[in-house]
Amino acid sequence: MNNILEDLYYCKIRPCDTPRPQSQKHEKLMETASNLSEAFLEKLDNLEPSLRREYVALTDAQTAATLYEYYQNFEIGFRLGVKLAIAVYTKN
Secondary structure (H helix, E strand, O other), rough: OOOOHHHHHOOOOOHHOOOOOOOOHHHHHHHHHHHHHHHHHHHHEEEEEEEHHHHHHHHHHHHHHHHHHHHHHHHHHHHHHHHHHHHOOOOO
C-alpha cells in the first residue's frame, strides 16, 4: 500500500491540479455570469469609462477576499480531518 504522505510529498498527489468536475448546470451559471458582467461593463463604458476601472478593482478585491476565505476553509477542514484521524488511532 502506498504511503499517502510520501505520495503527497513527492507530488504524486496534487489536489490543486485536479480538475473540478464540470456539469451543464455549472457551465450555464458561469456563462450567465459572464454575459451579465460583460453587459454591465459595456454600460459602465457608455456612462463613464473610469467606472469600469473602479468596478474591475472592486471585483478583483472581492475575488481575492473570496479566494482567501476558501483557503481558510480548506485549512480548517484539513486540520479537522487530521484531528479525526488522530482520534481514530489514539487509544484511551
